[in-house]
Structures are given as C-alpha cells and as structure tokens.
Amino acid sequence: MSIRSVSPLSEEVLESVEPMDGSAVEAALRQTAEASHAWAAMSLDERCRRLGRLGDRLRANRDEAAECITREMGKCLHEARAEIEKCAWLCDFYADNAHRFLSDEGISTEARKSYIAYQPLGTVLGIMPWNFPFWQVIRYATPALTAGNTVLLKHAPNVPACARMLEALFMEAGFGDGVFRNLFIETEQIRPVIEDSRVHAVTLTGSEKAGRIVAAQAGAALKKTVLELGGSDPFIVLDDADLGAAVEAAVKARFQANGQSCIAAKRFILQETVADRFLAAFSEQVEALSMGDPMDPQVTLGPMARRDLRDTLHEQVCDAIDKGARPLLGCELPEGRGWFYPASILDGVAPGMRVWEEEVFGPVVSVIRVRNDQEALAVANGSPYGLGGSVWTRELGRGEDLARRLASGGAYINTMTKSDPRMPFGGIKRSGYGRELGAFGLREFVNIKTVWMA
Numbered sequence: 001m002s003i004r005s006v007s008p009l010s011e012e013v014l015e016s017v018e019p020m021d022g023s024a025v026e027a028a029l030r031q032t033a034e035a036s037h038a039w040a041a042m043s044l045d046e047r048c049r050r051l052g053r054l055g056d057r058l059r060a061n062r063d064e065a066a067e068c069i070t071r072e073m074g075k076c077l078h079e080a081r082a083e084i085e086k087c088a089w090l091c092d093f094y095a096d097n098a099h100r101f102l103s104d105e106g107i108s109t110e111a112r113k114s115y116i117a118y119q120p121l122g123t124v125l126g127i128m129p130w131n132f133p134f135w136q137v138i139r140y141a142t143p144a145l146t147a148g149n150t151v152l153l154k155h156a157p158n159v160p161a162c163a164r165m166l167e168a169l170f171m172e173a174g175f176g177d178g179v180f181r182n183l184f185i186e187t188e189q190i191r192p193v194i195e196d197s198r199v200h201a202v203t204l205t206g207s208e209k210a211g212r213i214v215a216a217q218a219g220a221a222l223k224k225t226v227l228e229l230g231g232s233d234p235f236i237v238l239d240d241a242d243l244g245a246a247v248e249a250a251v252k253a254r255f256q257a258n259g260q261s262c263i264a265a266k267r268f269i270l271q272e273t274v275a276d277r278f279l280a281a282f283s284e285q286v287e288a289l290s291m292g293d294p295m296d297p298q299v300t301l302g303p304m305a306r307r308d309l310r311d312t313l314h315e316q317v318c319d320a321i322d323k324g325a326r327p328l329l330g331c332e333l334p335e336g337r338g339w340f341y342p343a344s345i346l347d348g349v350a351p352g353m354r355v356w357e358e359e360v361f362g363p364v365v366s367v368i369r370v371r372n373d374q375e376a377l378a379v380a381n382g383s384p385y386g387l388g389g390s391v392w393t394r395e396l397g398r399g400e401d402l403a404r405r406l407a408s409g410g411a412y413i414n415t416m417t418k419s420d421p422r423m424p425f426g427g428i429k430r431s432g433y434g435r436e437l438g439a440f441g442l443r444e445f446v447n448i449k450t451v452w453m454a
C-alpha cells in the first residue's frame, strides 16, 4: 500500500488509500475524455466564471484546506493558509486575463484573413508533489482547464486528503464530472496512463529522477511535457547589500515550507567582505526559529514531510562536515517523535561535497564565500540546476547585470525568488523546461493553430 498519508509530527498513519484498479482507471480516462468535448465547447466566459467560483470556494474553505496541508505534510499552518490564498489569487488572475491570452491573434499577411487560434489539446495529466499540495495543482490545472482541456491528477501518495479536497472544490465550483479527476494510482501505473491515447500531454513537478522517467515515457508516446524539477538556487549577497533586508528575506527564502521548496535559496554566496556580518545577523534570526507542532501559531519550523527525506538531508550534511564544511548551527539529528530537522548552517561549502552538487531539500543553508561579482556568478552558474536566484546589492545596475547573466529561469534583485501568477515560472538545465503561470503558462497546453483564408 503506497498511497498513505503519515503524520510527519506523530509518525502515525492518517489514512491508507487503496490504489485504483485497471477498470477504475479506465473509467476515469473514459469520463475525462467524454467530459472534454462539452468543456472545450463551453465559452471562455463561462469557463472563467467557474474559475472565479473556484477562487471563492478556496477562500471560503481556506482554514480547512490549510489544516489538511499541515496535517499531511507538516508545513506551518500560517504558510498553508497563505498557500490557499495564493491559489485563489491565481484563479482570479486567469479569470480576469484569460481572454487577453487566448483570444485569436490577427497576423498581417497577404491572406484575406490570417490569425492564430489557441485551442485545447484534450486531457492533460499532472503528476504533482506534496510540498505545496494545493498550489502546485492549481498552478497546472487552472490554466489547462481555462484553455479548454480536462485534467487528470496523480498527486503525491502522502497527500490523498488534499487531493480529494481539491477534486471536491472543483466540483463545487461547477467544473462537472470528469473535468478535473483524481487518479489514485501507484507509480508503476502511470506509464499506461501516459501512453493512453485519451491523454494528450503531461506536466510534472517533482524530482529530476521522476522528470527523466516521465519525459522518456511521454517522449516515446510523442506527448508534450512540461517539467518543473529541482533547484539549487543561489542567494548572492554583494558587498553593498542592505544586509537587514537581505537577512530577513534569507530566512524566509531558505526555511519556508520547512526548507522543502524547489525555489528555496539553497546556496548562500556571500562576498567575503560582508560574509561575517551577514552570517552574524542571519544566524541570530535562524536560531530564533521555533521548531515544533506546525499547527501551533508560535511555531515557525515544522517537521520534514517524510523520514527518508530527513535521512537523505542528514547524510548530505554529514558528508559536507566530513569533507571540511563547518557546522555553524544545527546539523544534528534530533531524538524523539516527528521528522524534525533543526535549522542548520554549513559554512565553507566547497566542490565535491554533496550539498554543493545536489539539491538540498530541507532546512539547511550552504555558505560559499567569494571575492567578487565574477566569482559569485561562476559559483552560481556552476550548478547543474537553473531554476531561480537572487542578487542583493544597493547598486541596481550591478544587480541587474548579474541577474541577467544568471543561468536560471528566473532572477530577482533585492527580493527572494518567488512565483507570481502574472510572471512565467520554470527552469533551465536540470531544473526542467516549459513554463507555468502568466500568459506562457496558459499557452503551454494549447494547439497554437494557424488559420489562413486566401
């Protein structure tokens, strides 16, 4: 039984779900395919109205949804509430702007009439992770649905209650049977779904390993994919940075979702002339984080989502210390119940250490000291990942120059890396390809059709 939610706090099984058998999967595929005709034929106005209603339903159910998130994956309740509010914002954004992004676009040619039409592909399968169990789903599903596709969701096995609640909210908002449909299936059941002719495209947010497998399977079936994978985002602090602002953002950028975000700041690249001052102020704030029950409003660091993830994190930390990194804070496995890992800082991180080469998915900061901008850029771009990155400096031209040269899908100056419904989101290199959010996200799963009238 691999579809199981286990409390990261108590380590008790919250729920086990029997995976769907072949005939249940077939019924879901059939229902989604049947629903796609009426859904695609519905006017965009009507689809947008339902999207607006989904935003309202999310707001009305914010606290219940947030508790569901916190219970299943352990992020602090106030962060889970913010996640739901951001989902509602995304619904509003597409409800208000989809017309602009999906209207026919006239192109001037020698034709009597020539234009681009954006039409749905059919059904989009989403394979989604547990770290933002509502946001990641809303982020792929709402643009796909707004464009007239139907959607299947294979959610992470540790968040089944979140998956069920999402499906219920879509139904309440009027999306209708089969328009948004959960598939409670195990990993080995995904391939035939990808290959099924009633599935037209696949989007995955998850690990690099999962991305490679899904991309290969979808590629063999000639299906389009969007992949949003891991990251090892740099957080570059230059010698003229506003250290107060940088420190405050750094704490949130590394420790939100208990350090389990693809766009968390993972490598702190500090210009050596300010490194000690930054670290003194930063360590003080990191030490003040309060670890405990994520439902408790006073708590700012909850447990990690799974034991195996905590084990991997600690192995990465031990490897770094063995190879010469200096533990400034934390770095020790706590005893007792719950998959807690203390807020940790490793100074002197260097090539050859796992924390340098790999994604570090938990509350651990890697510090790398550099002499100048050039060196900062070389270290930042030395990663196999390329999701986001931020640069801190009072000289905006200097910051923008560095930001533009970051090998990443997003670059932020004097603010942390964050996703925003209005701006495209995605990565390059081993962080994946394709974009979510904004106009680009809405047009990922459409047939960009040329219409030419001679």
Ligand SMILES: O=CCCC(=O)O
Pocket (backbone or CB within 6 Å): 131, 132, 260, 261, 262, 263, 418, 419
């Ligand atoms: O884990 C990925 C990033 C989630 C977000 O969009 O903030």
